[in-house]
Amino acid sequence: MRGRRLSSIIASVTAHAVLMAGAVIMLTPFLWMELTSLKPPQEIFRLGLHILPREWGGAENYGRVFSDTPMLRFLLNGIVVCGAIVILQILIAVPAAYALAKIPFRGRGLFFALILVSLLVPIQVPSLFLYLGFARAGLLDSYASLVLPFIISAFAIFLLRQHFLQFPQEVVEAARLDKFGEFEIAWRIVLPSARPAIGAFAVFSMVAHWNDLYWPLVVVTDPEMATPPLGVVFFRNQESGSDFGALMAAATVISAPLIIAFLAAQKTFVRGLTSIR
Amino acid sequence: MTALSAQKRAEARIGLVLASPAILLLVLLVVLPVLATAGFSLTDYRLGTQTIGFAGLDNYGTLWNDPRFWQSVGNTALYTLIVVPGSVGLGLGAALLIEGRGWLRPFYRVAYFLPVASTFIAMAIVWEFLMNPSVGLFNQILFALGLPGINFFGNAQTALFSMAAIGIWELTGFNMVLFMAGLAAIPRDLYDACAVDGGESGWDRFRMVTWPMLGPTTFFVAIITMIRAVRVFEVAAVITQGRPEGATEVLLYSIYVQAFQYFNIGYAAALIVVFLVVTALIALVQARFGGGREASR
Numbered sequence: 001m002r003g004r005r006l007s008s009i010i011a012s013v014t015a016h017a018v019l020m021a022g023a024v025i026m027l028t029p030f031l032w033m034e035l036t037s038l039k040p041p042q043e044i045f046r047l048g049l050h051i052l053p054r055e056w057g058g059a060e061n062y063g064r065v066f067s068d069t070p071m072l073r074f075l076l077n078g079i080v081v082c083g084a085i086v087i088l089q090i091l092i093a094v095p096a097a098y099a100l101a102k103i104p105f106r107g108r109g110l111f112f113a114l115i116l117v118s119l120l121v122p123i124q125v126p127s128l129f130l131y132l133g134f135a136r137a138g139l140l141d142s143y144a145s146l147v148l149p150f151i152i153s154a155f156a157i158f159l160l161r162q163h164f165l166q167f168p169q170e171v172v173e174a175a176r177l178d179k180f181g182e183f184e185i186a187w188r189i190v191l192p193s194a195r196p197a198i199g200a201f202a203v204f205s206m207v208a209h210w211n212d213l214y215w216p217l218v219v220v221t222d223p224e225m226a227t228p229p230l231g232v233v234f235f236r237n238q239e240s241g242s243d244f245g246a247l248m249a250a251a252t253v254i255s256a257p258l259i260i261a262f263l264a265a266q267k268t269f270v271r272g273l274t275s276i277r
Numbered sequence: 278m279t280a281l282s283a284q285k286r287a288e289a290r291i292g293l294v295l296a297s298p299a300i301l302l303l304v305l306l307v308v309l310p311v312l313a314t315a316g317f318s319l320t321d322y323r324l325g326t327q328t329i330g331f332a333g334l335d336n337y338g339t340l341w342n343d344p345r346f347w348q349s350v351g352n353t354a355l356y357t358l359i360v361v362p363g364s365v366g367l368g369l370g371a372a373l374l375i376e377g378r379g380w381l382r383p384f385y386r387v388a389y390f391l392p393v394a395s396t397f398i399a400m401a402i403v404w405e406f407l408m409n410p411s412v413g414l415f416n417q418i419l420f421a422l423g424l425p426g427i428n429f430f431g432n433a434q435t436a437l438f439s440m441a442a443i444g445i446w447e448l449t450g451f452n453m454v455l456f457m458a459g460l461a462a463i464p465r466d467l468y469d470a471c472a473v474d475g476g477e478s479g480w481d482r483f484r485m486v487t488w489p490m491l492g493p494t495t496f497f498v499a500i501i502t503m504i505r506a507v508r509v510f511e512v513a514a515v516i517t518q519g520r521p522e523g524a525t526e527v528l529l530y531s532i533y534v535q536a537f538q539y540f541n542i543g544y545a546a547a548l549i550v551v552f553l554v555v556t557a558l559i560a561l562v563q564a565r566f567g568g569g570r571e572a573s574r
Binding site: 100114132 | 288289290291292293295296298299300302303306307308309310311313314317324367371374375378381384385386387388389390391392393394395396397398399400402403404406407409411412414417418420421446449450451454455458479508510511514515529532533536537542545546549552553556557560
């Protein structure tokens with residue numbers, strides 16, 4: 001009995017040691033980003049391993065981020081673009097998903113097949129044609145070009161349809177007898193039951209579009225229109241690897257919104273990002 | 278005509294009305310662009326030239342004979358072959374170890390999941406700094422230990438592996454959470470039955486219950502990771518530009534360069550078609566063997 005307890009203690013200590021080592025590796029980039037953003041250049045370039053800042057360079061580094069780049073504009077662009085995408089995705093997906101789940105109409109099967117096929121098409125596939133279209137319309141470097149390609153989400157429609165299918169048909173029929181219009185039934189009666197799914201989708205979509213670099217890189221060249229990821233890339237190329245303190249400060253600023261949101265609402269976040277199946 | 282069938286017809290019309298914005302947008306933003314891209318891939322279209330001529334399968338022939346294309350395909354495949362087992366294996370290991378670890382469990386969960394909730398390109402730039410050959414943390418540690426430094430992204434032998442390390446770091450926590458959900462769904466009494474059958478050690482429990490019960494989860498996680506891995510782009514586009522010697526040239530980066538830097542529309546379209554076929558094949562494997570769970574766009 002004694003031996004078994006000893007071996008289970010050893011197992012537990014080993015597990016914690018391995019997990020702790022893993023956690024250190026996972027967190028090192030974040031810690032190093034923070035620490036470097038607080039160091040003055042001479043400390044970053046001084047050879048030898050020293051972890052904590054001895055002198056304070058934080059004010060200068062963060063100051064440089066906001067004076068050398070339109071950082072607030074990047075963040076605003078990110079909020080406007082992500083917000084517009086998520087709201088439009090939901091506005092367009094709800095009626096479509098409701099129709100797919102609750103109303104038999106001609107062409108419904110074909111529409112659903114189209115949704116399933118669209119799930120297989122990542123943005124990089126239509127990007128070439130869409131770029132040519134936006135270029136011809138003179139819409140490069142605009143919110144329209146950043147938002148429009150994403151307002152239709154086959155995934156949102158698919159997800160919501162699954163939820164609406166579970167909504168009791170009798171309630172829908174009763175509402176129809178009470179002369180509720182279909183649009184009203186969709187928004188006021190069926191939708192509230194799918195609120196958790198919509199929340200999860202909103203988190204998923206927000207994170208995906210806040211992080212997206214590919215499409216902004218294609219349609220935006222004007223720093224004023226850059227989203228946060230593109231903004232930090234512009235800043236990196238402009239600094240060309242000489243001012244690591246300010247670069248790490250910029251990385252901190254643009255990652256902060258998502259990280260704060262994650263730490264504040266871990267459950268919602270994890271659910272939103274992993275219930276995608 | 279009865280009132281009922283009139284009502285049904287009105288209903289059907291409303292169904293179409295409700296779905297029509299989505300249908301219209303799908304056609305405009307997905308169907309049309311995909312068909313047009315397939316069409317472009319059969320032409321010699323380049324932005325800036327006035328003429329556009331039918332070229333048959335010439336672009337695909339050029340592709341086939343282009344060593345850079347094969348290097349790009351090979352790099353993407355190698356990257357996927359490292360990142361999928363790496364992040365799936367580590368995600369599973371972390372999930373198994375975290376099970377029943379009491380008060381530190383929430384800390385581990387947050388620490389491992391943080392890369393998933395962060396802004397990837399910002400963290401990629403941090404990794405580039407960590408891997409800086411002279412002032413980066415990793416080489417400072419190696420120097421302090423009296424070892425030679427590694428030129429992570431500067432050396433064709435290590436560049437793709439450095440990129441894959443970042444990919445594994447990014448995806449492990451995500452896979453861990455999926456495995457934790459899979460583990461929570463395994464009925465407790467299977468472990469009791471295993472003990473009755475003489476399965477005493479942790480390894481027995483894993484081999485006889487956990488691993489077989491996690492089969493579908495593992496398959497699903499591997500496919501999702503594969504879909505993400507073949508879309509690797511950011512590090513190649515921002516940090517290495519495919520260098521050195523094309524060692525980090527990956528499929529999406531080749532597409533980006535051909536389409537939006539050289540404006541070789543016909544050739545880029547052919548690359549995109551190849552990319553679509555690859556991702557669609559992975560998704561079809563999932564649909565065929567994975568019980569119909571859908572991956573997201």
